[in-house]
Amino acid sequence: QVQLVESGGGLVQAGGSLRLSCAASGRTFRSYAMGWFREAPGQEREFVAAVKWSAGSTYTTDSVKGRFTISRDSAKNTVYLQMNSLKPEDTAVYYCASTPAVGWRTVVAAYDHWGQGTQVTVSS
Secondary structure: OEEEEEEOOEEEEOOOOEEEEEEEEEOHHHOOEEEEEEEOOOOOOEEEEEEEOOOOOEEEOOOOOOOEEEEEEHHHOEEEEEEOOOOHHHOEEEEEEEEOOOOOOOOHHHOOEEOOOEEEEEEO
16 A cells, blocks of 8 residues: 655645645555646546656646646655646645556546645635
């Protein structure tokens, strides 16, 4: 099993920044990549960004590209999501997740371990 714990959410004004963290523990060697997803009220959970543990290469969805940056610290088994220029439409619960699958995975079903989520609220 892989345990994931997110932190760093909160309330911020539009245009502000937040950095989310996701600490992984347990059988982390089974994880090929980590992803961030978000779920707004009444909407489906959607992919935000992913990072591969080995190379640190990243993939970011177009809607947040240029504003959000995903990174990882392998020594700490921690993944980060730096969110800048936040907009009210970024308001959601943000989840980190782990996938053993090779390649870029942007669907919920590809991830087999999830954190509990952290709330991000952006006020206008």
